Amino acid sequence: MYGTEEQCFDALCRCRWPNGFSCSHCGHDKHCEIAYRKLKQCDRCRRQTSMTSRTIFDSTKLPLTTWFLGIFLITQDKQGISCMELARHRGISYNAAWRIKQKLVQVMMERDQGYKLSGIIELDDAHLGGERTGYKPGRGAKGKTPFVAAVETTKEGPPTRIKLSIIKGFRRSEISTWSKKYLFSGSTVISDSLPCFSAITEAGCVHDKIVCGGRRAFAEEPEFYWVNTVLGNLKSALRSSYHTIRPKYVQRYLAEFQYRFNRRFNLSALIPRLVYVSLRTPPMPEKLLKIRLA
Numbered sequence: 001m002y003g004t005e006e007q008c009f010d011a012l013c014r015c016r017w018p019n020g021f022s023c024s025h026c027g028h029d030k031h032c033e034i035a036y037r038k039l040k041q042c043d044r045c046r047r048q049t050s051m052t053s054r055t056i057f058d059s060t061k062l063p064l065t066t067w068f069l070g071i072f073l074i075t076q077d078k079q080g081i082s083c084m085e086l087a088r089h090r091g092i093s094y095n096a097a098w099r100i101k102q103k104l105v106q107v108m109m110e111r112d113q114g115y116k117l118s119g120i121i122e123l124d125d126a127h128l129g130g131e132r133t134g135y136k137p138g139r140g141a142k143g144k145t146p147f148v149a150a151v152e153t154t155k156e157g158p159p160t161r162i163k164l165s166i167i168k169g170f171r172r173s174e175i176s177t178w179s180k181k182y183l184f185s186g187s188t189v190i191s192d193s194l195p196c197f198s199a200i201t202e203a204g205c206v207h208d209k210i211v212c213g214g215r216r217a218f219a220e221e222p223e224f225y226w227v228n229t230v231l232g233n234l235k236s237a238l239r240s241s242y243h244t245i246r247p248k249y250v251q252r253y254l255a256e257f258q259y260r261f262n263r264r265f266n267l268s269a270l271i272p273r274l275v276y277v278s279l280r281t282p283p284m285p286e287k288l289l290k291i292r293l294a
Contacts, residue, residue, distance in 0.1 A: 002072075002271075008064035009038065012051050015276045023047060024054075056103050058283035066090050068271070070100045071278075075270040080241040080256060102252065102289045107274065107281045109255035112262065117152040117163055118184040122227035123191040123200075124149050125170050128238070128250055145250045146170060148178055149234075150189075151227045159226045161262045164234070164254040166293070172199040179203035190223050230261070248292035 002008050021031050023042035030043040039048045052058055057067060069090060073081050087097035129144035150163045163182050167174045176199035183189065185204030191197040193211045200207045210223055234257050238245065245253055263270055 002065065002068040005064055008068050009051060011068075011272070011275065012057075012064070012279065015272065016051065016055075016279045024049060054283065056107055056278040056281045056284060059285075062092070062096060062100070066092065067100065068275075070097075071104060071271055071274050074101065074104055074256070075260060075274055076267060078260060078264075079237045080253070082241050082243075085241075099286060099289065102249070103284050104274065104278065105252040105256045106284055106289065107278045108259035109252055110281055111277050112163075112255060112259055115161070115163070115262075116182055116184050117150055117161060118187050119160075120153050120155070121183065121187055121189045121205075122151045122153060122224055123189050123197065124224065124227045124231065125194055126231055128235075128245070129247070143247075145247050147250070147254060148175075149227055149231055150182070151230055153226055159230070162230055162258055164258045166251045166254070170194060170196045172196045175199040176202045179205060192224075251293040 002011060020029055021040055022029050023031070023045060025047040026042060026045045028042050028044040031040045032043065033040055034048065039050055041048045052060060057064075060067070070086060073086060073089060081101075083094060083098045083101050086101055087094050090097070125146065126149050127144040127146050145166060146169055147164055147166045150165075151159045152161045152163075153159050165178060165182065167178060172195075175196045179189075179200045180203045183200070183203050183205055186206075188206045188208060189197075189200050190208045190210065191200070193209055197209070198207060208223075210221060212221060234254075237257060238253065242253075260270070263273070
């Protein structure tokens with residue numbers, strides 16, 4: 001379906017203008033094509049439009065087939081793919097593969113930003129980053145990145161969606177802000193007895209607190225089966241695919257895992273869906289990609 005430049009270009013056309021061409025400047029639907037430059041020119045205002053302009057593909061010098069293969073590899077492998085492995089697959093430089101990876105994962109992150117969880121939700125605190133010799137262990141350890149893991153489940157049990165969000169720390173103010181942003185009022189949230197989780201009620205949610213004896217006891221509680229399973233799969237995927245992840249990019253890698261998980265029941269639709277969203281995501285030059293994420 002995406003083996004040649006022409007096929008990829010046609011796929012972009014269908015995704016960008018599913019109802020036919022419409023000029024972004026004047027809205028006119030009649031146009032001519034400047035074939036040798038792959039531009040569409042509006043018949044009314046004469047404005048020329050590039051297929052990739054003002055999208056995540058803006059100003060790219062790489063073939064579209066490289067982008068589409070990158071989309072395929074990133075969306076279909078549940079363990080994720082490193083930038084080095086992506087570079088080997090396409091025979092491009094590491095820096096080019098890094099930009100492809102970070103831009104596509106940025107699209108995933110922005111796409112899921114507005115989604116909220118509802119119903120029965122399992123909640124847990126988690127950290128990324130290993131222990132360091134000579135430093136304090138546990139939650140307050142230096143170099144660890146704290147994040148919230150929430151799993152929306154059905155009454156029958158299986159999970160439907162997840163939300164993985166970095167926070168500044170496990171404090172009431174942080175959990176209150178997070179729950180108001182990502183949880184629907186009236187949801188039932190099940191968590192352990194960490195004091196900050198009581199702030200969930202400020203979002204209009206019912207808080208079901210279960211007192212556990214420790215991390216091992218928490219892992220054995222049936223009420224937390226799915227959130228523990230998700231966290232285990234997440235950390236296994238990160239360990240198997242990446243040697244290291246810089247703290248300022250952690251949210252993108254969490255968003256990548258989250259995006260695939262939330263759409264795991266329809267893998268064949270992942271490629272056109274990600275292409276569709278990529279064409280509606282503003283350009284991300286490298287200097288913006290390297291800014292620390294909140």
